[in-house]
Amino acid sequence: MASCVPPSPQQDSTVGRDPALQFPFELSSEILLLSIDEDLTVESTVKRPLALSQVSKHWRSVSLSTPRLWSRLHLQIRNEDTRYVSLVETWLTRSDSCPLQLHILWSDPEALIPHPVLQAIVQHSDRWQRILLHLPSTALASLAPIKGHLPILAELSLRSGDFIRPSALDIFETAPMLHSFESDQYYSPLDLSLPCTQLSTVTTAFISIPQCLELQRRCPRLEKGTFILTDSSPQGLDIDIHSPFFHSITLSSYLADINPLLERCTYPQLVYLQISVLPVSPRAQLPSFLARSPNLRTLDLRQVQLSSEDLVACLQSVPNLVTLELAEYGSGDFFTRDFLVAMMFSPQRQSAAGDGDTDHAVSNSSDYLVPHLKHLEITVSPPDSVVPLGSFVTMVESRCGLGTGNQLTSVHLWMENLDTVYEVLGPERAEDVKERILKLQNEGVDVTLSVP
Structure with missing residues (x-):
């Protein structure tokens, strides 16, 4: 078991030369932990802790006396292949009694069980806190001993690479602290026995709309959900969901x-709310x-088939919106002059500018579309898109004018064909647009026009 006693200066011949020796032990330990990011990668969980422990005798003593540094592990x-067994045992020992965060990736399509690495980590299931398992479905049975021994498991991610229905679907049935579950199409949360009533976050792929409704019914306290949907079969569409807890949802479907x-x-x-990649318009x-x-x-709407008229109708329904992110791809056609005019404050006087530029006057912002908007990001990818750049800048100016009360603070427009748009405007108009953007930036508005 690793010692938790702070290292003594007498143990290190670099005393007086290493500035780090002047730090209190607790501060040195925190410095090491701050150098480790949250991602469960080989670099973060294996290579970096080892490198830190080899800087000097002092840093090795500090690292070995910092169990949290060794409580995270990514293995493929x-x-x-049994070469990782000693590494796993070393990390499990050095981590002492700290909660464990593990990412185990099994590379073979079929599992040869029992595997000594899994056997080693299974013995410490009472310390599992955040677990990402990418296993062949046949390997799930080797985790059977963990059933009923998951007292602090909080986050669970299950992934596979085959269509074989796994056994041991009830091993996570008793996990009193489990609140987050993630799975791919091979581990449906509806097939697993999970403590659904305590889940607050669910991410799952390739489920039908009836299954999505059923999942929400089983998890009445969901606060955050990410659902990749497959089909919209009418069968099973008899569940109405009214959730007072949901505060974040991402919907995607091909x-x-x-x-x-x-x-x-x-x-x-x-x-x-984020909605992306929809083959049928949700208008x-x-x-x-x-x-x-x-x-x-x-x-946040991405690759969603909406016309500018549809988009305006949507924005009329969300008067308290603060951040709007729009990405137009393929056949999208929302980024039009009509949309930009609808977004303007006081769009009543239009000039004869060649690209639809519009004058504006200060007025009561509460009368207009999304009056509290602070952050706007638009991505226009089709290279042949006709971008009404003058109208866009005028819209931004109108929402940043004095007296509007609520003004944009950050605006980002990403265009693949930005240079072409400037060429279409001509040198004089393009220079005018650039000067107006510079003026907004000088007034403290974060305005960016660039290539994505």
Whole structure:
């Protein structure tokens, strides 16, 4: 077992030469921990702790007396590869009684069990706190001894690489601290026996809309959800969700029409919403869904088929929005002059500028679209997009004018064809746009026009 006694200066011949020796032991220990990021990678959990322990005798003593430094581990194991067994045992010993964060990646498509690495970590399941397991489904049975021995497990991620239905689906049934669960398409949370009523965060892939509704029904205290949807089969669409706890949700689909889901769900405390990659426009239900989320502060729409008229209708439903992120790809057509005019404060006087530039006057901002907006980010990827840049800058100016009360503080426009847009404007108009952007920046507005 590693010693937790601070190292003595007499133990190190570098006394008087190493400035670090002047630090209190607790501060030296915290410095080592700050050098380790949160990602469970080989670099962060193996290479960096080893490198820190080899700087000097003093730093080795500090590192060996800092159990938390060794409580995180990423391993990529293979069926007949036992070289990591001693490394695992060393980390488990040096981490003392600290909670463990483990990322175990099994490289072979089929598991040869029992595996000594899994056997070693299973013996310490009472210390599991954050666990990421990427295993062949046949390996799940080798974790059977952990059932009922997960007193502090808080975050669990299960991934596989095969379609074989795993056994031992009840091993995580008793985990009194479990609040976060993540899975891919091979480990459906509906197939596993999980303490659903205590889960607050769920991320899962390739589930149908009926399954998504059923999952929310089983997890009534969800606060954050990420759902990658497959289809919108009408079967099972008889569940209505009204969740007072949901504050963040991400919806993505390459196949499904999410309108049936939006119609069935109400999240009055929703603060963050991201929707991406939808093959069918959600315009039928999205405005009314947004209207049922009066506390929404961040809206992020990516590759969503919405016209500028649809987008304006959506924004009319979220008057308290603070952050708006929009990404237009492929056939998207929301980034138009009509959309920018709708976003302006006082868009009543239009000039004859060649690209639709618009004059504005200071007025009551509460009468306009998303009046509390502070942060705006727009990405326009199609290289042949016609970008009304003059109208965009005028819109920004109108929302940053004195007397509006609530003004934009950061604006980012990313365009693949930025140089082409400037060429279309012509030298004089392009220079005018650049000068106006510089003026906004000098007034403290974070304005960026660049290539993504």
